[in-house]
Amino acid sequence: LVRIQQQQHAHEGPVHVPSHQTPFVNPEDFFGVLQEVISWNIVPDGFGITSEEWEAGQYPIFETIWVGRWQPNQLEVSLAGEIWYNRAHLWCQVL
Secondary structure (H helix, E strand, O other): OHHHHHHHHOOOOOOOOOOOOOOOOOHHHHHHHHHHHHHOOOOOOOOOOOHHHOHHHOOOOEEEEEEOOOOOEEEEEEOOHHHHHHHHHHHHHHO
């Protein structure tokens, strides 16, 4: 019975795995592009790192995440700006 119910979720054939190779012929090219991104202060939208994405235009001091599988609970994680903002900003620029 379970197998029949789950059959609709089964996929036939292999799943294509993207290449793990770097798109840069020379790894130094990546760092050159990153340096330009940093110098122009380019930050992508959609990662919660720009002031337009913050409530009331202020960097959040914590974020609530859900943890647990069977009985999910909320966990408040500190986002202390002096620690995490610069790291998150650079991480988004690397993307």
